[in-house]
Amino acid sequence: xxxxxxxFDILKSKSMDGTTISRKNEAWHRIACLFNAHQExxxxxxxxxxxxxxxxxxxxxxxELRLKKHMEDLGEIDASEVKIEETPIVEFxxxxxxxxxxxxxxxxxxxxxxQQHQRELNAIRLNVAKEGLLKAKxxxxxxxxxxxxxxxxxxxxxxKLKKFKExxxxx
Numbered sequence: 741x742x743x744x745x746x747x748f749d750i751l752k753s754k755s756m757d758g759t760t761i762s763r764k765n766e767a768w769h770r771i772a773c774l775f776n777a778h779q780e781x782x783x784x785x786x787x788x789x790x791x792x793x794x795x796x797x798x799x800x801x802x803x804e805l806r807l808k809k810h811m812e813d814l815g816e817i818d819a820s821e822v823k824i825e826e827t828p829i830v831e832f833x834x835x836x837x838x839x840x841x842x843x844x845x846x847x848x849x850x851x852x853x854x855q856q857h858q859r860e861l862n863a864i865r866l867n868v869a870k871e872g873l874l875k876a877k878x879x880x881x882x883x884x885x886x887x888x889x890x891x892x893x894x895x896x897x898x899x900k901l902k903k904f905k906e907x908x909x910x911x
Contacts, residue, residue: 744771745794 745751748767753760768787776784785793 741771741775741790741794741797744774 750763750767772787
């Protein structure tokens with residue numbers, strides 16, 4: 741199965757657009773035909789069954805790689821002690837940190853950065869809103885104080901006018 745899959749580069753593509761998916765499905769159908777045509781194949785397999793088998797093989801290889809990396813990180817083994825057979829399965833995901841492809845690592849880091857940036861942006865917006873509210877409150881209080889002052893000045897002017905009229909008429 742591994743040798744058959746090696747022939748179809750489209751299966752390594754991470755793209756999920758309609759064209760790629762249909763090309764991948766076509767590749768799996770061709771693999772099933774070739775697999776079932778082999779002399780040693782006793783039981784015919786569907787493209788879906790072969791795809792599942794391939795995913796299981798990749799998963800087992802991924803677990804092996806993770807285990808090896810974990811044991812190396814713990815210092816329990818020397819990397820040269822564990823031999824993982826280099827197969828196309830390993831090439832599908834043995835990049836970056838040893839068991840995940842670089843694209844998924846970059847997407848994860850981009851998501852983390854975006855989330856952090858969004859949190860910071862929300863905090864800035866909140867601070868700006870608070871500052872805006874505080875500024876509006878201060879301006880409102882200033883306007884109210886000016887209105888009270890103007891009302892007091894008007895009242896004083898009215899009193900002065902009354903007093904002036906009283907003194908004017910009394911003389």
